[in-house]
Amino acid sequence: MNAITPRNAPGNTPEHAYNFAYLDEATKRMIRRAILKAIAIPGHQIPFGAREMPLPYGWGTGGIQVTAAILGPRDVLKVIDQGADDTTNAVSIRRFFARVANVETTTRTAEATIIQTRHRIPERPLTEGQVMVFQVPMPEPLFRLEPRLAETRRLHALGDYSLAQVRLYEDIARQGESGSAYNHPVMVGGRYLMSPSPIPGFDNPKLHNSPALMLFGAGREKKIYAVPPYTEVRSLDFEDHPFKPMRAPQCCSACGSATSYLDEIVADDQGGRIFVCSDTDHCAETQGQ
Amino acid sequence: MYVAVKGGDAAISAAHGWLAQRRRGDESLPELSPAQIEEQLGLAVDRVIAEGSCHDRALAALAIKQARGDLIEAAFLLRAYRNTLSRFAACEPIDTGAMRVQRRISATYKDLPGGQVLGPTFDYTHRLLDFALAAEGLPPAEPEEADAAEATMPRVTELLAREGLMSRDAPGTDEAPPDLTREPLPFPTPRPLRLQSLARGDEGFLLGLGYSTQRGYGNAHPFVAELRMGEVEVMLAPAELGFAVSIGDIAVTECQMVNQFAGSAASPPQFTRGYGLAMGHGERRAMAMALVDRALMAQEMGEEATAPAQDAEFVLLHADNVEATGFVEHLKLPHHVDFQSELEKLRSIRARWQADRDAAPIQEAAE
Numbered sequence: 130m131n132a133i134t135p136r137n138a139p140g141n142t143p144e145h146a147y148n149f150a151y152l153d154e155a156t157k158r159m160i161r162r163a164i165l166k167a168i169a170i171p172g173h174q175i176p177f178g179a180r181e182m183p184l185p186y187g188w189g190t191g192g193i194q195v196t197a198a199i200l201g202p203r204d205v206l207k208v209i210d211q212g213a214d215d216t217t218n219a220v221s222i223r224r225f226f227a228r229v230a231n232v233e234t235t236t237r238t239a240e241a242t243i244i245q246t247r248h249r250i251p252e253r254p255l256t257e258g259q260v261m262v263f264q265v266p267m268p269e270p271l272f273r274l275e276p277r278l279a280e281t282r283r284l285h286a287l288g289d290y291s292l293a294q295v296r297l298y299e300d301i302a303r304q305g306e307s308g309s310a311y312n313h314p315v316m317v318g319g320r321y322l323m324s325p326s327p328i329p330g331f332d333n334p335k336l337h338n339s340p341a342l343m344l345f346g347a348g349r350e351k352k353i354y355a356v357p358p359y360t361e362v363r364s365l366d367f368e369d370h371p372f373k374p375m376r377a378p379q380c381c382s383a384c385g386s387a388t389s390y391l392d393e394i395v396a397d398d399q400g401g402r403i404f405v406c407s408d409t410d411h412c413a414e415t416q417g418q
Numbered sequence: 419m420y421v422a423v424k425g426g427d428a429a430i431s432a433a434h435g436w437l438a439q440r441r442r443g444d445e446s447l448p449e450l451s452p453a454q455i456e457e458q459l460g461l462a463v464d465r466v467i468a469e470g471s472c473h474d475r476a477l478a479a480l481a482i483k484q485a486r487g488d489l490i491e492a493a494f495l496l497r498a499y500r501n502t503l504s505r506f507a508a509c510e511p512i513d514t515g516a517m518r519v520q521r522r523i524s525a526t527y528k529d530l531p532g533g534q535v536l537g538p539t540f541d542y543t544h545r546l547l548d549f550a551l552a553a554e555g556l557p558p559a560e561p562e563e564a565d566a567a568e569a570t571m572p573r574v575t576e577l578l579a580r581e582g583l584m585s586r587d588a589p590g591t592d593e594a595p596p597d598l599t600r601e602p603l604p605f606p607t608p609r610p611l612r613l614q615s616l617a618r619g620d621e622g623f624l625l626g627l628g629y630s631t632q633r634g635y636g637n638a639h640p641f642v643a644e645l646r647m648g649e650v651e652v653m654l655a656p657a658e659l660g661f662a663v664s665i666g667d668i669a670v671t672e673c674q675m676v677n678q679f680a681g682s683a684a685s686p687p688q689f690t691r692g693y694g695l696a697m698g699h700g701e702r703r704a705m706a707m708a709l710v711d712r713a714l715m716a717q718e719m720g721e722e723a724t725a726p727a728q729d730a731e732f733v734l735l736h737a738d739n740v741e742a743t744g745f746v747e748h749l750k751l752p753h754h755v756d757f758q759s760e761l762e763k764l765r766s767i768r769a770r771w772q773a774d775r776d777a778a779p780i781q782e783a784a785e
Contacts, residue, residue: 153504159600176602181497186744188751211755215426218751224427248755266745277731279605305770310763311756329759349741351602375762392754393761407755 150197150230160198167355172317179351190348192245192264205233207241212249212407250332252411255341263326265347270314270324290322314365331374331390336362379404384415452479464698470496471618494740510653514672517648525642532571574643575674584689616707619737627727628709635725636713639678647671671696675708
């Protein structure tokens with residue numbers, strides 16, 4: 130796969146009818162204000178006036194709006210979905226920004242200044258100056274326990290997370306471990322319970338003390354929240370039942386990695402399975418070494 | 419090695435090419451123009467401008483053509499377009515009392531000042547397929563026009579209010595109205611925002627909710643005090659001008675629904691109103707909206723709120739079909755990373771379950 134796609138030559142943009150990165154500047158300013166607030170109160174959900182985007186709700190409109198608000202002409206953008214650069218939705222969003230912002234895009238984690246993601250954090254450790262933009266379906270970590278936003282807002286204000294703790298306790302009492310495999314809630318800076326978005330529990334530890342800025346955008350639910358660099362992020366657990374990130378115990382059949390998160394692929398109808406890295410860039414890099 | 423199915427540029431382009439071909443259909447038939455859609459599928463256009471929250475019938479017609487007649491997809495296209503327009507001013511409140519009425523009916527009075535004007539309605543048609551329409555024929559005969567539409571038409575709710583039988587809405591303020599397209603909905607939600615949300619809500623969803631209030635879920639006893647449809651003038655007062663000027667006419671449908679209210683310690687028993695307004699010709703939408711608007715007032719009126727239609731969070735957060743269709747349809751996106759973690763989780767839990775079972779002492783049958 131080609132790694133870097135250069136910008137179009139100036140004046141060669143197909144979509145010069147739209148503002149840079151699609152959104153008008155007033156909307157971008159509004160989103161940036163929400164982002165700044167979110168960074169100032171790590172893990173706290175900031176309501177914002179999310180707009181309709183030309184992509185459907187649930188397909189990354191929150192992430193796209195955050196990316197559109199922070200994207201500059203010199204940024205290099207990487208978009209992944211399920212860890213991969215070549216899944217349909219990642220292709221579509223990357224194309225969107227190449228079209229409306231005319232920015233360089235890349236598939237290499239190391240080269241990207243902004244990485245928009247759905248459901249994964251790259252394997253390669255992120256560095257200072259990089260921004261992760263997460264697409265978030267349900268920003269409220271308590272929504273399965275309390276669907277009413279007026280009530281969850283009160284619980285967050287009081288720091289009352291007993292509902293989540295009781296749920297975790299019940300899971301452990303009943304089945305010996307937590308029931309959530311992905312989107313396992315985290316405590317940010319010891320204050321706010323936060324949904325890490327539906328990343329597998331395997332990726333939760335990567336949020337802790339990361340040098341990169343983590344921004345979370347929920348378009349349909351109209352919320353933005355953030356984890357600033359070097360912030361404490363702990364997965365919800367108990368002292369005697371510490372959080373355990375999980376992965377398939379196999380090795381990647383393409384690069385041999387025994388540490389990366391794996392996709393399970395059905396190889397035949399005889400029950401055959403093979404496992405490959407979900408992070409396509411990481412896999413290609415490991416194969417190249 | 420087996421290669422997982424990946425969606426590349428080529429596949430997406432090919433799929434979109436196929437879609438374009440499907441949109442055009444059989445090329446031996448003449449292509450549909452947006453102007454034809456605007457004229458001949460006018461109610462579809464009206465639904466799209468209402469749910470797309472953008473009064474531009476030509477663009478709505480184009481969206482319907484582009485969406486192959488999928489009206490939710492068309493509303494979505496129109497919303498995404500509307501969203502790129504800058505908001506430079508808010509118009510004056512439209513005066514539906516001064517509407518150039520094409521239709522105006524009241525179910526609460528046999529006759530009333532201004533009269534009953536049926537207008538272009540499906541009401542009282544026999545729902546028999548008209549096979550003559552399948553053949554191209556002569557244009558329909560010009561209908562007779564009464565001059566009732568020229569008469570003044572006081573609002574029915576005002577007639578009741580003068581007698582003290584109908585509660586009055588609080589007078590408007592000079593404050594700029596809130597705008598749900600610019601700010602997220604707060605809860606509890608003030609009525610102007612509730613009405614905005616209902617006005618662009620999915621017609622089917624509103625219809626089902628409104629219907630449920632009639633069937634005991636919300637304890638409504640509604641009457642259509644008045645339903646009117648016609649053209650109103652849109653007035654705008656630019657700051658630099660200091661007075662309002664007309665910027666054009668739009669068609670709207672307005673429904674005022676009368677409901678009983680038992681009264682409380684503070685207010686006497688009287689009628690209360692539910693209000694519905696739809697851009698274009700949208701009676702079903704305006705009526706359903708009026709029912710739901712009234713149901714959502716339960717809390718403010720100190721009524722017991724037990725039904726779904728009385729629950730503002732439930733109603734307002736699920737009424738928007740662009741939001742709803744996006745999230746429901748996003749389930750088509752790959753979820754294999756989450757699913758993989760579920761697989762590992764289930765295997766782990768099953769392994770522990772099996773180990774516990776194997777370790778447990780065998781129960782005697784006699785016990």
